[in-house]
Amino acid sequence: MDSNVMTDIFWTVILINLPSVVHCHESGEQVSRQTLIEDLLNPSHYDSSVPPGKPTNVKIQLIINDTIMENEQASEISGLTTVILHWIDSRLDYSAKASYPSFIIRGSAKLKPWVPDIFILENREPYITGFGSKNELIVFNRSGNVVFNHRFTTRMLCEMNLDYYPYDEQHCQITLQSYEFTQEDVQLSWLSDNPVMDHVQSTKTVSLKKSETVASYVIDSGGNFSTLTTILIIKRNYPANNTIIGTPIVLVVISTFSLLFDDNFTPRITLCGAAMTTIIMHWAGIYNKVQPVATLLWLDNWMFGNLIAVGCIILYTAIRHHVCKAAEKNSEESKEKTISGGTSQPDPGQVNDKYNLIMMSVPVVLC
Template sequence: MNSLSAIDDITAEYNIIVNMDLEWYDSRLTHPCGKEPVVLTLEPPQYTRIWTPQLGVPDVKEPGSVEFNAQNVVAFLLRTDGYILIRSRLQLTLFCELNFKNYPFDSQICSVSLQSRSSSDDNIVLQWRETHAFRNADRFQMIGYKMVGYNLLNDSVHLVDTFSDFNVSRVQVRLNLKREWTHFLMDVYLPSALFVSMSWLSFWLEISAAPARVTLGNTAMLTLVTNSMTTREKLPKVSYIHALDVWTAFCTCFVFASLIEFAVVSYIYHSSRNRRHHRKQSQQSLTSMTTLSSSSTSSMTSISKYLDVQEPDNNKIVVPKYIAGDCNRKFSRESGDSFRNHYRHQYHCFKSIFYIRNPQSLANSIDRKCRFLFPLCFLLFNIIYWLIV
C-alpha cells in the first residue's frame, strides 16, 4: 500500500493507492525445459494473450476500476512451470462505514476486499500469500489517521445476480485506523475552555456592573455556539451524540449557569430597594387613608408602627421591631399567647441567631463562593471526561 488519504467524514470516502500482485498457476502454459523453470519477463501488454481472472472490489466507488489494462499493469512474469505474476498499480476510491460516537477520539475499521465476479469458489479460490502478504511502502503517507494494525481474511461470500446465486471466493484486509486528534486540542478544546474561564470573570465584577457582566456572558455563549456549529458542519447528520457534543454541551451549560447566577444575585441585591419602594407606597396609602376618617388615625398609626422595619445596614442584622423581645420566653397560655404567635416569635429569633445578612451582603457572598465553585466543578468534569474518552 503506497498511500491512504484522509477519510471524508461526510461522504465516508477515502482514496487508496496500492500495488497488487496477482499470482496463479495455469497448467496449459507448462513447458518443461530442464530441471529449473525459466522465468520470462514479458511486456505488460502481453498479458492480454493469456487468461486472467475477473476480479472486483465491492466497496469501490467507480465500478471497473480494478480491470487490468495497459495503464495499470506494470509487470508481467511467466515461468515455464505455469506460474504467472501480474503486478498492477490501482488507485481506488472506497467507502468506509464510520462510527462517530467517540469523535474525535474514534477508531475506524475500513475494509478493502477483492473477490471473483463471475466464477464460483469451485473454480477460483483467492488466498493471501503466506509471507509478506500485506505491507506498506517505504514512503507510505497517511493524512488525518494513523494505522495501528490490520487483519487479513480469506473467506467466501454469497453472490446473487439476475440468473443465479452462488458463493465466490474473497480476500479482505481490514485496516484499523485511529484518528489523529492533537489538532482538536488547539482548534476546539482549548478555545472553548478559555471562553468558559472567561465567563467566570463576571464573578469578580461588581453586581451593579450589569452591562459588563451580561456582555461578558453573552459573548462567551455566542462564541461557543458558533464554534459548535462550525464543528458540526464537518460531520454528517447522525442520530446519536458523540464525545465532542458532550464537551460542547457542558461548556455551554457552564456559561449559561454563570448568566443564571448573575440574574439570581442581581435580584437579591436589589430586593431591599424594591421592598423599601413597596413599603413607601404602602405607607403613603396608609397616610391617604387617614384623611378619610379622623376616627381611624390612631389605628392607622399603630398599623404603620407594626409594619415599620429597621433600615438595612451593611454589617448589621435586620430584625423587625415586632419580634424584639426575650427569645428565651416560654410559651404560656396564661399570658394570652397562641401557638402561631409563639412559634412565629421563635422562628425569627432562630434566624437572628444565625446572623441574617442584608440582601447586598448575601448577593456578594454568593458571588465569592461561585468564584471557587464553578472552577472546581469544571475541573471535576474535565477529570471525568478525559478518563472516559
C-alpha cells in the same frame, strides 16, 4: 565396400551436418523475448478467457500506500492502494524453450494473458493512476508463475460509528472477490508473508487469513464465489482532536475571566453570550461534516457540559447584579431616612425570622 571408405564417408557426413546442428541448438537458446511472448500468447493455443486450472489458486497481497482520508458525511475512506496477485499459469511455462529468468509483459500485450477479475466489493469509485497508462505490471518466470501488480486510488464505503467522535476508531471492512469466476474456477487466499500491509501511522489492519465461500454479490450469478476479507482500523489524528475539544475549553476560560470585571454587568453578559454562541456554532459546524442521521454522543455531552459552564457564569452574574442592585437601593433609602431624622431599626419579628436573616446576608456574600 572397404571399411576404411565407410569410415571416411561417416565422418564426412558428420562434419557436413555439424554446423547445422549447432545452429539449430543456438537458435533455440537465443530466441528473442518478443518472439517467445508472441508464441506463448498466440490465440491459436492460448485462450485468455479461460483460467489455467480448475480451480486456479490466486494469492493476494493488499498494500495501503498513503494516508487514509475520511469522509464522515458520505461514510467513505479513500487512499492509494496496491493489489498484488500471484498464480501459476502452466501455459506460460517456457523452461523447455529458453533460459530467460523472467518476462515483463508491456504495452498492448498486457491484454493477452489471463488475469483474475478481482474487485473490491466496498469500492465506490476507483481512480487509475499513471502518466498515459495504468500502473499495472505483469511478470512471469520460466515455470509459469505470474505476478500481477495493480496500483490505484480508491474510494470505499465504510459504515462509521461516530458515538465517540473525535476519539472514535473506525473498523472498515474490505472484501475481495472475483466478479466472473466462481469457486470452481478461482480460489482466493492471502499471501503467506505480509498479506495486508499499510504504510500509514494512523491505521492498522487485521486480516482474516482464510478464504471464505459465500453467496455471490452479483445478482443471478449461478454460483458461489471465493472471497477474502480484511478489517482496516482507522484512528483519528490527535491534532484534529485538539482543535475540536480545545475550542470550548478556551471559551469557558475566557468567560470565567469575565468575573474580574467587578460590577460591570454588561461586559460580563456580552462576553459570556458571545462564548456561548461560538460554542453552539462550533458544535453545529462539526455536525455539518457528518451524516445527518449521525449521533455524536461523546461530543454532545462535551459541548453541552461547556454550555452549562458558561450558562452558570451568566446565571451567577445575573443573580449578583440583581441582589447587589437591590442592596444598593436599600442602602441609599436607609441613608436618606437617617439624614431626614428617621430611624432604620429593623423589625424584631423580621430579625428573628431565619429566612430574612439569610436573605439579608446574601448581599454581604455576593457584593
